[in-house]
Structures are given as structure tokens and as C-alpha cells.
Amino acid sequence: MEIPNIYGDNYKYLLIIPLALVVISLFYIPQIPRGIDFKGGILVTMQINGSFDEAAASANLRDIGIRDAKVSSYDTPVGRTVEVEIEQNDNLADAERVRPVFLALYDKVTQTNARILQIESTIEHEPGNESQYASTLEELRATIAENKPLMEEKAETILKDCETVLGPIPRDFTDAESLKELVEDSYSKATEAYNGQVIGAISRNVSVTSFSFSNVMPSLSEYFVSKVVQVLTASIILVIVFVFLVFRRVASSLVVLTGATSDILISLGAMGFFGIPLTLSSFAALLMLIGFSLDTDVLLTMRVYKLTEGTPRSRAYGAMKTGLTMSTTTMLAFIMLFILALITHIPLYYQISAVAVCGLIGDMISTWGLNAAIVIWDAERQVTK
Numbered sequence: 001m002e003i004p005n006i007y008g009d010n011y012k013y014l015l016i017i018p019l020a021l022v023v024i025s026l027f028y029i030p031q032i033p034r035g036i037d038f039k040g041g042i043l044v045t046m047q048i049n050g051s052f053d054e055a056a057a058s059a060n061l062r063d064i065g066i067r068d069a070k071v072s073s074y075d076t077p078v079g080r081t082v083e084v085e086i087e088q089n090d091n092l093a094d095a096e097r098v099r100p101v102f103l104a105l106y107d108k109v110t111q112t113n114a115r116i117l118q119i120e121s122t123i124e125h126e127p128g129n130e131s132q133y134a135s136t137l138e139e140l141r142a143t144i145a146e147n148k149p150l151m152e153e154k155a156e157t158i159l160k161d162c163e164t165v166l167g168p169i170p171r172d173f174t175d176a177e178s179l180k181e182l183v184e185d186s187y188s189k190a191t192e193a194y195n196g197q198v199i200g201a202i203s204r205n206v207s208v209t210s211f212s213f214s215n216v217m218p219s220l221s222e223y224f225v226s227k228v229v230q231v232l233t234a235s236i237i238l239v240i241v242f243v244f245l246v247f248r249r250v251a252s253s254l255v256v257l258t259g260a261t262s263d264i265l266i267s268l269g270a271m272g273f274f275g276i277p278l279t280l281s282s283f284a285a286l287l288m289l290i291g292f293s294l295d296t297d298v299l300l301t302m303r304v305y306k307l308t309e310g311t312p313r314s315r316a317y318g319a320m321k322t323g324l325t326m327s328t329t330t331m332l333a334f335i336m337l338f339i340l341a342l343i344t345h346i347p348l349y350y351q352i353s354a355v356a357v358c359g360l361i362g363d364m365i366s367t368w369g370l371n372a373a374i375v376i377w378d379a380e381r382q383v384t385k
Helices: 011-031 054-063 090-125 128-166 176-205 219-246 250-276 280-306 312-344 346-384
Strands: 041-049 069-077 081-084 207-216
Touching: 011 346, 054 069, 054 081, 054 176, 054 207, 081 176, 090 128, 090 176, 090 250, 128 176, 176 207, 219 250, 219 280, 250 280, 250 346, 280 312, 280 346, 312 346
Parallel strands: none
Antiparallel strands: 041 081, 041 207, 069 081
16 A cells, blocks of 8 residues: 655644644653662562452551552463562661661771781781881771771661561670671561561462562662663763764754654653553663664655755655654564563563554654654755755
8 A cells, every 4th residue: 555645735734743742741751650670669479379359458468557559460371460569668678778888887897807807916926016017007996996886886777677577686796797697687587577478468368379579679779770871871972973973964963863852752651641660671662762763763864865866755755655664564563562461461571562662653753744844844945045
């Protein structure tokens, strides 16, 4: 079937739909739900026998102090599956944030102590060299005096957080090593106990055959966010450099970047509208869309600016036929993945395919509506100069 040529006398009206979608997307972008990867929390996946009452499970979780829980169940080829997404326990999350500070202080104290013992052993075997090491020993002992109380303070914070789950914890330690063992053992037991409480609450009215935990602490989610920002920044810089090197013209380069930006904005707006969570998987799909959007934008811009036969409108039409064929075949592949995700209920497949399909639709609209209209107008303006 022949694709109709939409670049007639009123082609500038093509700007309306993509610009409207971008404006609408700006409203929905703040509503994008963050997945566990970016907000931290616990995802419990269970295989069960029999029916499952989501309301009863939510009530059981409220009984142990978990107010905000997302409970869902569905049938899979291997049986009935239940997924429960909850926020991390506040006290355990606080303990997790303090642990790196405690461990850093522990390393400093133990390494300093080892250095002191080494110097004292040297003095013992080489009498008469006390003055040579006196200032060094003084500095090292000052370091111990400064950092040991801080280490014990952080340890106490972690132990108190663990006590909210475990109950009273005896402070039976004699040195830094035994203190570390106490802290790590208490934190491990508190985490296991909390996970056990969650499983016990969910399985109170159902038979659980197997279960798994996906536990992302706030510190790890903050790490993910920082890495995402770094990757996104690097991607944008590389894209800008590449586009300017290819076209060597500000107007052409801005058109390409405008198309990629509008495509991503429309994709993010669709995520907010449909409730697709922002996870590492969906973020990877967004990065893929940046590359695909640049592909179609460069195709359009190269055809209109670099070729000479025909008019700018006819060249844009030819590029559109090629670009739509590319986009359609790619979108069909992701639609099949989306259907597979609906059948298997695999979140990874759903997030990637849903973002890809929304992004490819947005790319068609922004490239062949917004970008094409701007490119044709600029090319015709150059011809009439």
C-alpha cells in the first residue's frame, strides 16, 4: 500500500500534534512511578497453591506496620504467582546508610592499631630508637582517640535500629573486631527477621510453595540514580558532538536534536500516563530510543539537505517512506515482546516492550511531523534566498 504524501501546501499544520503531545507529556512526566531500582524497597515473588485474597494480604501487612504495599497476583505457565512490593523498613534503611560510615571508621581504627603494634614491636627489638618513633606514635594514638568513639557511636546507631526488629541486643564486645562481628551479625539477623515477618504476613491465608526476595536498599538505589545521571549526561554529550560533526551546520544539528528530545519526552509522558515504572530496564529502553530517534532524524535531514533531485517536500516524503518501514518492522517486533510479557507476566519484557512501542510511535509523530516540517521550511527558505 502506497503511503500518502502528507507534505502538501499545509504541511506546517503537522507541527500541531507533536507539539501538543510534548506539552501533554510534560504534565505526565512527574507522575512516572519509580521502580524498586530507583526508590529502594523489597519485591517478594511467591508461587502459591489455591486462590489468593489480595485485600487480606494487604491487611496482614498492615498488622505488622507496613502501610504502603502493592499486592498483585496472576496466573503463569508454572502456576499462580503473587508479587508484593513494599518499602524498606525505615530502621533497617537507616542502618544500611550508617553501615558504610561504620565500616570506614572500623578500617581506619584497625589499620591504625596495626601500625601502632608494628612500631611498638620495632622499638622492642631495637632499644634506643624510642625518640625516632615518638611523634609518629603520638599522631597514631591521636587518630585512634578521634575515630574510635565515632566508630562506637555509629555501631550503637545500627544496633538500636536492629533492636526495633530483634528486640534487646547484648553489647558483648571487647575490641573493634568483636564490635564489627556484633554489628554485622545483628544487621543480618534483623534483615532476615524482617523478611520472615513479611513472608509470614503474606502467607497467613495461603499455601506458599516457593518465594524469592529482591531487596534494594536506599543506598544502592541512590547509586543507581547517580550512575543513570552519569550515563545520560555522557550520552547527550556524545550525541551533540556526533551530530555537529556530521552536519557542520547549527540549524540542521538543532533539528536532529529537537527530534530526539521530543521523542524522549513523549516516551516519558507515556510512561507517566500508563504507569510504566522507571527501572533499569525501562531506562535501557529509553537509551535505545535515543539511538533509534537519531537514526530516523539523520535519515530525514540527510535526504533533504544532501540530495539535490526533486523538491525538499518530495525528498522528505521519500525519507518518510523508508523511515516508516524501518519503524513499523521494529515496532512489530516489540509488540510481539509485549504480548509475550502479557502472557508470561515477566516485568523485564513488559517494561522494555511498553517503553519501546510508545517511543517508536512518538518517534513517528515527532520525526515525520515536527522535524520534517521544520526541515522542509528551512530547506525551502534556503532555496528562495
